[in-house]
Amino acid sequence: MQPSEIIPRDRLIVALDLASVTAAEAMVARLGDSVTFYKIGYQLAYAGGLPLVRQLADQGKKVFIDLKLHDIGNTVARGVESIAKLGATFLTVHAYPQTMKAAVEARGGSGLKILAVTVLTSYDDGDLHAAGYRLGVSDLVEARAQQAQVLGVDGLVCSPEEAAALRKIVGHQMNLVTPGIRPAGSATGDQKRIMTPARAIAAGADYLVVGRPVVEAGDPRAAAEAIQAEIRQALG
Ligand SMILES: O=c1ccn([C@@H]2O[C@H](COP(=O)(O)O)[C@@H](O)[C@H]2O)c(=O)[nH]1
Numbered sequence: 001m002q003p004s005e006i007i008p009r010d011r012l013i014v015a016l017d018l019a020s021v022t023a024a025e026a027m028v029a030r031l032g033d034s035v036t037f038y039k040i041g042y043q044l045a046y047a048g049g050l051p052l053v054r055q056l057a058d059q060g061k062k063v064f065i066d067l068k069l070h071d072i073g074n075t076v077a078r079g080v081e082s083i084a085k086l087g088a089t090f091l092t093v094h095a096y097p098q099t100m101k102a103a104v105e106a107r108g109g110s111g112l113k114i115l116a117v118t119v120l121t122s123y124d125d126g127d128l129h130a131a132g133y134r135l136g137v138s139d140l141v142e143a144r145a146q147q148a149q150v151l152g153v154d155g156l157v158c159s160p161e162e163a164a165a166l167r168k169i170v171g172h173q174m175n176l177v178t179p180g181i182r183p184a185g186s187a188t189g190d191q192k193r194i195m196t197p198a199r200a201i202a203a204g205a206d207y208l209v210v211g212r213p214v215v216e217a218g219d220p221r222a223a224a225e226a227i228q229a230e231i232r233q234a235l236g
Contacts, residue, residue: 002172003206007036011201011231013064013177014224015039015211020047027215028056034224037089039209041066050086057087064177064209068117070094073102080106080114090115090177092157095144100151113154113175118144121159121180124192137193138162145169159193160200160208167204179209183227186213197227201234 014035016024024044028035038056040049045067053063065088069076076093080103083091093103095116103114118141119128125136133140141162146169148156155175158166163176170176180194188194189212200208210227217223 001175001206006206008232008235009228010037010062011207012197012224012227013037013039013207013209014214015041015066015179015209016049016052016215017041017043017211018215019043021049021052024049024052027220028059028061031214031221031224034221034228035214036060037062037064037207039064039066039211053086053088063088064090064092064115066090066092068092068094069103070096070099073098076102077106080112084108084110084112088112090155092117095148095153095156097147097151100148100153104152115155115157115175115177116144116148116153117157118148118162119158121178121193122190127192138165141166142169145174149174155206157209160195160203160205161193163200163203163205175206176204177207177209178205179211181208181210181213181227183213183223183230197230198234201231 016038018024056063069079076099084107090113092115093099095118100116107114119137141158145156145166149170155177157177159180160178178200180191181197182194184196197208214220214223
C-alpha cells in the first residue's frame with residue numbers, strides 16, 4: 001500500500017507478546033479503538049493464538065503474523081498456503097532468496113502480504129560478525145532489500161535507522177515495517193537499533209511495531225494513544 005493510502009491509526013502495530021489467548025483478548029479489550037493493527041508472534045502463536053487472527057479480523061482489526069519463516073522452499077510454500085487462509089494482512093519470512101521466492105509464489109493473489117525480515121533489530125555489526133557475516137548491518141540490510149524487491153516481496157522489516165536509505169532504494173513500492181520503536185524514556189530492553197515513533201515516521205517508516213512499551217505499560221491504552229498522537233504529529 002502506498003504510504004499516502006495508509007490510515008494514520010493503522011500505522012501503529014501492537015505486538016501481542018503475551019502468554020495466553022486470555023491475556024491477549026484482555027489486552028485487545030483494554031486497548032479498544034486506540035489500536036487497529038495487531039501482531040501475533042512466537043509467544044502467542046505457540047500458546048494457541050492463531051485462531052485469534054480470524055477473531056480479530058471479524059472485529060475489524062488487521063493482523064500481522066510474525067512467524068519469520070525460514071526453511072526449504074517447499075516447506076515455506078506449503079506453510080504460506082496454510083497461513084494465507086487465516087485472514088492476516090502481513091506474514092514475515094527471513095530475507096533469504098529461496099525463502100522469499102517460495103513465499104511470494106505461494107501467497108499468490110490471496111491478499112496476504114509477505115514481509116522480509118532484513119536484519120533483526122536486536123543485532124548490531126558485532127552480532128552479525130559473531131554469526132559469521134562479512135557485511136555490517138547497513139550493507140546487509142540494503143543487499144537483502146534489493147533481493148527482496150527483485151523477488152516481488154511486498155515489504156521489509158527493518159530498523160527505523162535504515163528506513164531513509166531503504167526508501168531511496170525501494171521507493172514506495174514496498175512497505176517499510178519497523179520494530180525497534182522506543183518512545184522517549186522507555187526501556188530499550190534487547191533492542192539495539194531503535195528510534196522514537198516520531199523520528200521513525202520522519203525517517204520514512206510506514207508501520208511502527210511496538211510491543212513492551214504498550215503491553216507492559218501501567219496503562220496500555222494511554223501508552224498506545226500517546227504513540228498514536230506522536231505519529232499524527234510527525235505526519236503533519
Ligand atoms: O527485527 C525484528 C523483527 C521483529 N521484531 C518483533 O517486534 C516486536 C518488538 O517488540 P518490543 O517489545 O517493542 O521490543 C517483537 O514481537 C519482536 O519479535 C523485532 O523486534 N525486530
